[in-house]
Structure formats: C-alpha cells, structure tokens
Amino acid sequence: MTSGPAGGPTAAGPTNSLVDVAGIRVGHLTRDEPGWLTGVTVVLAPPGGAVAGVDVRGGGPGTRETDLLDPRNLVDRVDAVLLGGGSAFGLAAADGVMDALAADGRGWPMVTPPDPARVVPIVPAAILFDLGRGGPWAHRPRAEDGRAAYAAATDAPPGQGNVGAGTGARAGGLRGGLGTASATLPSGATVAALVVVNAVGSAVDLTTGLPYAVGLGLPGEFAHVRQPSQADLVAAQERWRADVEAAETARPGLATTIGVIATNATLTNAQCQKMAGVGHDGIARAVRPVHTLFDGDTLFALATGSGPAPDPGEQTAIMEAGADCVARAIVHAMLAATSVDRAAHGGVALRSWSDAFPSALA
Amino acid sequence: MTSGPAGGPTAAGPTNSLVDVAGIRVGHLTRDEPGWLTGVTVVLAPPGGAVAGVDVRGGGPGTRETDLLDPRNLVDRVDAVLLGGGSAFGLAAADGVMDALAADGRGWPMVTPPDPARVVPIVPAAILFDLGRGGPWAHRPRAEDGRAAYAAATDAPPGQGNVGAGTGARAGGLRGGLGTASATLPSGATVAALVVVNAVGSAVDLTTGLPYAVGLGLPGEFAHVRQPSQADLVAAQERWRADVEAAETARPGLATTIGVIATNATLTNAQCQKMAGVGHDGIARAVRPVHTLFDGDTLFALATGSGPAPDPGEQTAIMEAGADCVARAIVHAMLAATSVDRAAHGGVALRSWSDAFPSALA
Numbered sequence: 001m002t003s004g005p006a007g008g009p010t011a012a013g014p015t016n017s018l019v020d021v022a023g024i025r026v027g028h029l030t031r032d033e034p035g036w037l038t039g040v041t042v043v044l045a046p047p048g049g050a051v052a053g054v055d056v057r058g059g060g061p062g063t064r065e066t067d068l069l070d071p072r073n074l075v076d077r078v079d080a081v082l083l084g085g086g087s088a089f090g091l092a093a094a095d096g097v098m099d100a101l102a103a104d105g106r107g108w109p110m111v112t113p114p115d116p117a118r119v120v121p122i123v124p125a126a127i128l129f130d131l132g133r134g135g136p137w138a139h140r141p142r143a144e145d146g147r148a149a150y151a152a153a154t155d156a157p158p159g160q161g162n163v164g165a166g167t168g169a170r171a172g173g174l175r176g177g178l179g180t181a182s183a184t185l186p187s188g189a190t191v192a193a194l195v196v197v198n199a200v201g202s203a204v205d206l207t208t209g210l211p212y213a214v215g216l217g218l219p220g221e222f223a224h225v226r227q228p229s230q231a232d233l234v235a236a237q238e239r240w241r242a243d244v245e246a247a248e249t250a251r252p253g254l255a256t257t258i259g260v261i262a263t264n265a266t267l268t269n270a271q272c273q274k275m276a277g278v279g280h281d282g283i284a285r286a287v288r289p290v291h292t293l294f295d296g297d298t299l300f301a302l303a304t305g306s307g308p309a310p311d312p313g314e315q316t317a318i319m320e321a322g323a324d325c326v327a328r329a330i331v332h333a334m335l336a337a338t339s340v341d342r343a344a345h346g347g348v349a350l351r352s353w354s355d356a357f358p359s360a361l362a
Numbered sequence: 363m364t365s366g367p368a369g370g371p372t373a374a375g376p377t378n379s380l381v382d383v384a385g386i387r388v389g390h391l392t393r394d395e396p397g398w399l400t401g402v403t404v405v406l407a408p409p410g411g412a413v414a415g416v417d418v419r420g421g422g423p424g425t426r427e428t429d430l431l432d433p434r435n436l437v438d439r440v441d442a443v444l445l446g447g448g449s450a451f452g453l454a455a456a457d458g459v460m461d462a463l464a465a466d467g468r469g470w471p472m473v474t475p476p477d478p479a480r481v482v483p484i485v486p487a488a489i490l491f492d493l494g495r496g497g498p499w500a501h502r503p504r505a506e507d508g509r510a511a512y513a514a515a516t517d518a519p520p521g522q523g524n525v526g527a528g529t530g531a532r533a534g535g536l537r538g539g540l541g542t543a544s545a546t547l548p549s550g551a552t553v554a555a556l557v558v559v560n561a562v563g564s565a566v567d568l569t570t571g572l573p574y575a576v577g578l579g580l581p582g583e584f585a586h587v588r589q590p591s592q593a594d595l596v597a598a599q600e601r602w603r604a605d606v607e608a609a610e611t612a613r614p615g616l617a618t619t620i621g622v623i624a625t626n627a628t629l630t631n632a633q634c635q636k637m638a639g640v641g642h643d644g645i646a647r648a649v650r651p652v653h654t655l656f657d658g659d660t661l662f663a664l665a666t667g668s669g670p671a672p673d674p675g676e677q678t679a680i681m682e683a684g685a686d687c688v689a690r691a692i693v694h695a696m697l698a699a700t701s702v703d704r705a706a707h708g709g710v711a712l713r714s715w716s717d718a719f720p721s722a723l724a
Contacts, residue, residue: 056429060436064426064453067418067660074422074655087472087482088460091426092505095454102451102500110449110493110616118499120449120616131472137480138464143454143505254472254482293436298429 009183009191009321012218015157018043018194020182021262023304024050026194027153028164028178029093029145035345037134038085040093040141041164041178042149043194043260043302047106049077050262050302053272054124057280058297060254062088065124066298071270075122079106080150081300082125083165083196083258086140094125096146126298128198129254130168135345158194161336165196165258169333171287172202173243175340175350179333183218183321187314189307193279193325195259195299197333201289204334206240209233209357211334213286213327222331229359236356256296257283259329261322265310267303275301278319282326299326371545371553371683374580377519380405380556382544383624385666386412388556389515390526390540391455391507397707399496400447402455402503403526403540404511405556405622405664409468411439412624412664415634416486419642420659422616424450427486428660433632437484441468442512443662444487445527445558445620448502455508456487462512488660490560491616492530497707520556523698527558527620531695533649534564535605537702537712541695545580545683549676551669555641555687557621557661559695563651566696568602571595571719573696575648575689584693591721598718618658619645621691623684627672629665637663640681644688661688 013020023046030039045052054066068075079101084090098121101107105116131137149164158180162169166178176199182192197203205212209228228236261279279299283290291297301322310318334353341349354361375382385408392401407414416428430437441463446452460483463469467478493499511526520542524531528540538561544554559565567574571590590598623641641661645652653659663684672680696715703711716723 056432059434061429062427063429065424065450067423067425067428068658070418072421088427088484089457089464089482092454092457092460095451095457095505098451098454110491118494120451120493122450129472131482132480143457296430 009185010219011184013182013184013190016182017157017180018192018262019155019157021190021192021264021304022306024262025153025155026158027149028159029149030163030167032167035135036139037168037342037347038130038141039164039167040082040084040145040149042097042153043081044153045079045302046304049079050304051076051267051269051272052078053269053276053301055273055276055280056298057291058256058295059293061296061298062091062127063298064091064094069124071273075108076269078122078124080123081260082123082146084127084141085130085165085168087127087129087131089140090127091125092143093141093146094123096143097123097150100147100150124300126258128196128256128258133168133348134342135347160332162338166333169196169198170350171197171199172204173240174204174356175337175352177333177337179329179336181325181328181332183325185317185321189263189265189318191263191318191321191325193259193261193322193329195326195329197257197330198255199257199287199290200255200292200294201287203287203330204353206237209236209360211331212288213331216324216327224362226360226362228357232357232359254294257287258298259326260300260302261326262302263318264304264307265318266305266308271315272301272303275319275322278323279326282323286327286330371547373546375544375546375552378544379519379542380554380624381517381519383552383554383626383666384668386624387515387517388520389511390521391511392525392529394529397497398501399530399704399709400492400503401526401529402444402446402507402511404459404515405443406515407441407664408666411441412666413438413629413631413634414440415631415638415663417635417638417642418660419653420618420657421655423658423660424453424489425660426453426456431486433635437470438631440484440486442485443622444485444508446489446503447492447527447530449489449491449493451502452489453487454505455503456485458505458508459485459512462509486662488620490558490618490620495530495710496704497709522694524700528695531558531560532712533559533561534566535602536566536718537699537714539695539699541691541698543687543690543694545687547679547683551625551627551680553625553680553683553687555621555623555684555691557688557691559619559692560617561619561649561652562617562654562656563649565649565692566715568599571598571722573693574650575693578686578689586724588722588724590719594719594721616656619649620660621688622662622664623688624664625680626666626669627680628667628670633677634663634665637681637684640685641688644685648689648692
C-alpha cells in the first residue's frame with residue numbers, strides 16, 4: 001500500500017519468495033485430509049551448506065540443534081532447516097531430513113579426507129503448536145514426513161497459505177499460515193524470508209481489519225488490499241470479542257511463529273545470529289502481542305555466500321530488509337490462508353482473513 | 363583416596379548412584395553386538411516432572427529441547443532426559459521417549475482442565491559422537507531405542523561402564539563410559555550425577571596413570587585404586603605417544619561428555635541452570651582438555667523438590683556436591699569400562715583403564 005522504507009529495497013526478487021536466494025530450495029509436506037491439519041516445510045541449503053544463525057525469542061520454544069549454532073561453537077553452517085507442526089512431537093520430522101541428506105552424502109564431514117558416507121547432516125529445527133486442530137491429538141508429523149518434504153524440495157516458488165508447516169496455523173482468531181517474500185538491494189544483495197505465523201496474538205489490526213504490516217509492502221505489493229467495509233469490520237469485531245471471552249476461561253495453548261531468513265551475501269555465523277535477531281523485529285511489526293510465554297517464536301538466518309561480505313552499513317540494510325521480508329511474509333501468509341472446518345473430526349473451525357474481510361480484496 | 367572437601371558431604375547415598383534421589387529412574391538400551399557400539403540412557407523424572415536447567419559448554423553440541431529450559435521461558439520442568447550415542451542422528455531416540463511418555467499420559471498439560479490424552483512430554487536430549495566405532499556408520503540409535511530405554515527404566519542402581527549412552531564412549535586413548543555417584547549433605551539434601559565421559563581429552567593423568575579426579579572420592583570410595591606399576595605406566599605412555607602422533611595427521615572427531623545432575627532439593631529452573639553450570643567444573647576437574655570445539659559437553663540439572671528450598675549457602679553446597687558427583691561419576695565410568703575390539707567389523711579397538719593399568723587395582 002505504501003513504498004518501502006527510505007534507503008531500503010524498492011523491488012522484490014523475481015518470485016518474491018525465499019527461492020530468490022540462489023541455491024535455496026523449499027519443500028512442503030501437507031497433511032490436510034479429514035482429521036488432519038499439520039505438516040512440515042524443509043528449507044534446503046545449497047550443496048555444502050549455508051552459514052547460519054538462530055534467535056529464539058518466544059517463551060515456549062520447541063527446537064533442536066540450535067546450541068551448535070552458537071557463534072562460539074565449531075559448526076557454522078547447516079544443510080537444511082526443518083519447520084514443523086506437531087509441537088515438540090514434530091521435531092521427529094528432522095530425523096527423516098537427516099536420514100535423507102545422509103543418504104545423499106550431504107552433511108558435516110567427520111573424517112579426513114571427507115567421505116560422503118561419513119557425514120552428520122546439520123538440520124536445526126523449530127516447531128509450532130497445532131495439536132488437535134485437525135482432530136486427533138496423535139495426528140502429528142513423523143520422521144517420514146520430513147523425508148517426504150525433503151524429496152519435494154525444489155527451486156520453484158513455494159506454495160503459501162495453508163501448506164507445509166502452515167497447514168494447522170492459527171493467528172489470533174483467524175487462520176494463520178505460511179508466507180514468503182524477498183527483496184533486492186542496491187548493493188546487489190538478495191534477502192528473503194519464509195515465515196509460518198501461528199500466534200497467540202493477532203496479525204490483523206482489529207480496529208481497521210487490515211494486517212498490521214500491510215504498510216511495509218514494497219510498491220504495489222499489496223495494492224489489491226483495501227480498507228474493508230464497515231459491515232465486515234463490525235462482524236469481525238463481534239466474533240473477536242466472543243473469542244476473547246471464551247479464551248479467558250481457557251488456558252492459552254502454545255502458539256509459535258517460526259521462519260527462515262536467507263541472503264546470498266557472505267555473512268559469518270555470528271552475523272547470521274544478529275540477522276535472525278533483527279528479523280524478530282519484523283514479527284513484532286506484524287503480530288501483536290508476540291514473543292509471549294505461549295509463543296515459541298524462533299527465526300533462523302542463512303547466508304549462502306555467493307555475494308560479497310557487506311560492510312556494517314550494508315549489513316544493516318540486509319538485516320533491515322530481512323526484518324521487512326519477515327513482516328511482508330506474514331502478510332502474505334494471512335492473505336493466502338483459506339477457511340477450514342475440522343469440527344466434525346474433533347478439531348477446530350478457522351476462518352481466513354479473506355473470508356472475514358471479503359470487501360478488503362479488490 | 364582422600365576425604366571430601368571441607369564442609370562438603372562425607373557419605374554417598376545408599377547406592378552411590380543417580381537413583382539415590384528419590385523418584386528418579388534410569389533405563390539403558392545397549393547396542394553392543396558385533397558391528398555395533400552405541401546406545402541410549404533415559405533419566406526419568408518422577409510423575410509430574412522435575413524442575414530442570416541445562417548448560418551447554420562444549421563447542422560441538424547436539425541437543426534438542428534446550429531452548430525451552432531458558433529461565434525466561436514458560437516450561438520449567440521435564441519428564442525425562444535422553445542421553446544418547448549416534449551424534450545428531452541419536453536425537454531420534456527422544457522421539458521414542460516422547461511417544462512412550464504420551465502413551466502413559468505424562469507430559470506438559472496443554473488443555474484446561476488437564477487431560478492425560480492431551481499432553482506434550484518434555485524430553486530434552488543431548489548426544490555424543492560414537493559413529494563408526496562399532497563398524498558401520500549407520501549403526502546408530504533410533505526412536506525405538508529410546509522407547510526401549512524408557513521401558514527399561516527402574517529405580518535400581520543403573521549399570522555403569524559400557525552400557526546405554528556409554529557403550530561407544532572413548533576418552534583420550536582409552537575406552538570411556540558411563541558412571542554415576544551420589545552424596546548426602548548435612549542439610550539432608552541428596553545430590554547425584556550420571557555422566558557419560560566421551561572426550562577428546564583424557565580422564566586419566568598420564569604422568570601417574572590415575573584418573574584425574576580420583577582424589578575427589580568420598581572416604582573409601584576409591585580405596586581399591588592405587589598407584590600403577592612403573593611397567594604399566596611406561597607401556598601406557600608409549601601407546602599414548604603413538605596415539606597422539608596418529609591423531610596429529612587426522613582431524614579430531616567430535617567427542618562430547620554429557621550427563622544429568624539431580625537433587626531432591628527444591629530449586630527453581632534458573633537455580634537448576636546454575637547447578638548445571640557449576641557441574642561443568644566437575645568435568646573440568648576430571649577431564650583435560652575439555653569443552654573443546656570438538657566436545658559438545660552438556661549437563662542437565664534436575665530438582666525433584668521433595669526437600670526444602672535451600673538458602674544461598676546451602677544452595678552452594680548442593681551445587682559443589684553436584685560438581686563433585688560429576689567428577690566422581692567420571693572416575694567410576696573409567697574404572698567400570700571394559701576393553702573392546704570391533705576392528706573386524708570396521709570399527710575401533712579401545713583399551714579400558716583397568717586393562718591398561720592392571721597393577722592399579724587392589
């Protein structure tokens with residue numbers, strides 16, 4: 001709706017998605033049949049891996065292989081990142097990604113000279129809470145789902161909305177989902193993000209009906225989004241109040257927004273950690289409240305290193321563009337989400353933003 | 363060989379093991395058949411869980427569910443801790459522990475009122491590197507091994523030496539293993555540790571042939587250990603020099619010492635994190651060098667809370683006793699280890715301390 005920040009990028013990459021960072025591949029495994037609402041998404045680094053960092057800001061995270069990315073430690077690059085539903089159970093999906101990578105001879109070399117049969121794939125993972133939304137509590141991702149997402153990974157623009165790890169997502173009273181966005185900088189660097197928004201808080205400003213971060217769009221990016229009608233707004237506000245009253249008698253479930261930021265710049269492991277931290281500012285601009293005790297918000301940052309190492313000013317521009325890509329990806333997630341009803345299977349009914357505010361889409 | 367530190371404990375608990383902390387159960391799953399040298403160990407908290415913390419000090423850790431134990435975060439207790447071989451692949455064993463706990467209705471309650479069918483078991487895990495020591499690289503723990511270790515958990519004193527996660531352990535040029543120790547304090551608190559020593563560095567002082575931490579034993583604990591003969595010492599030193607020369611032409615593999623400290627005192631999540639940190643001093647006294655870039659040294663600390671909350675002085679005594687239990691457990695691990703030879707299956711041959719220094723055992 002408005003232009004990007006002064007000095008920031010004015011154009012997205014060719015696909016406005018994570019795969020605009022050359023060499024990055026994305027694969028979804030979606031479980032959305034009756035009784036199910038979950039899935040996993042694999043972000044695959046180029047062969048040889050990508051330098052990576054992580055920042056965990058939520059109060060209820062579910063993670064694996066994050067300690068090894070501490071900049072004090074040895075391993076500075078990852079082969080893949082696994083984002084999944086299923087709460088901590090979903091961490092099992094990373095096993096399947098590890099096995100598939102090992103079968104392909106990809107991973108951290110453990111012997112000298114390197115032997116593709118003797119590697120340990122580095123697959124950090126973060127999960128979000130979606131248990132029971134499709135129905136049975138036990139319908140959660142398994143190792144084989146990670147393997148299938150890995151097999152499905154391509155350099156095509158990834159699907160958005162309720163796919164992969166975004167299948168069972170909820171944000172505030174609406175259906176959440178998965179979104180992606182990218183930006184190109186005057187320096188030639190490309191930055192992109194892929195985020196699954198699944199939050200206790202809302203990604204939509206209930207005083208206007210618009211996603212909080214819609215104003216951070218690049219020129220024309222959200223030109224099809226306009227102020228919803230008063231009737232849509234009043235109806236949404238009434239449903240919202242009913243949801244809040246119901247929630248006050250219930251313990252809030254764990255939520256969690258998770259994602260990956262990537263750039264083709266050359267960054268160190270520590271600089272990637274910084275980029276992941278600044279990326280959380282993008283979540284803060286797109287979701288309120290956020291980083292609560294019931295959100296395990298976690299962002300990974302990957303640098304493929306095909307571009308040059310930035311000076312501090314350029315590094316700042318890359319990080320800020322990354323935060324904006326995170327916020328824009330959350331808007332795309334909300335816009336792409338579709339309504340679902342799994343009440344007949346013991347799950348939940350979730351209305352999408354587009355169904356709550358049909359008048360807002362041109 | 364000498365008494366404990368002034369003001370410290372003068373007696374071990376009844377079994378001198380982790381299960382002296384009432385309610386704690388330990389289960390091993392050992393894969394030591396031909397072609398294999400690995401396994402996992404589950405430390406099971408009492409029903410309702412134990413308050414827990416973690417401290418990761420090694421430079422090459424492999425962990426899961428450690429971020430949620432950050433004292434800023436919501437979850438402050440765990441249902442179990444999984445220690446495993448298999449490098450990062452071994453994290454899969456925690457899936458089996460989670461599934462088994464969930465089947466038993468144990469975990470963090472996710473709905474109000476609590477429903478045992480809707481829980482998420484909290485199972486932090488840390489792994490050590492033992493890939494290829496038994497032979498094939500692919501012989502590593504799987505989810506079902508975690509499930510089996512959970513099923514085997516009892517309140518009987520756990521086996522020591524080359525069992526569970528200690529099956530494939532190596533420390534310096536000798537076979538490592540799993541050990542445990544406990545202490546009772548004048549305040550009535552019980553403290554204990556279970557540690558798997560698997561280190562780039564050595565747990566044995568090659569100038570004397572004795573484990574570094576043998577002097578930290580409680581009265582009589584290591585009375586059966588004496589100065590080895592000069593012949594044993596010279597032979598061990600010659601083998602050591604040959605190993606060092608061979609190692610200088612090879613990239614050091616990842617190693618990693620991991621363990622659990624437990625107490626019956628009432629501690630907060632943050633105090634448990636502090637206890638885990640002080641516990642690493644015990645590793646420092648028992649292994650040199652340690653916390654290298656090739657060791658993922660990680661300690662968990664559990665407080666079951668059946669005893670009172672300590673004042674700062676008592677808390678210090680508990681933490682220091684915990685560090686000593688860690689060091690003593692490492693001595694027990696080295697003493698209990700046995701020699702093994704998997705060279706015929708493509709693995710390694712590892713000599714135990716007891717076979718390297720037969721003259722040192724009364």
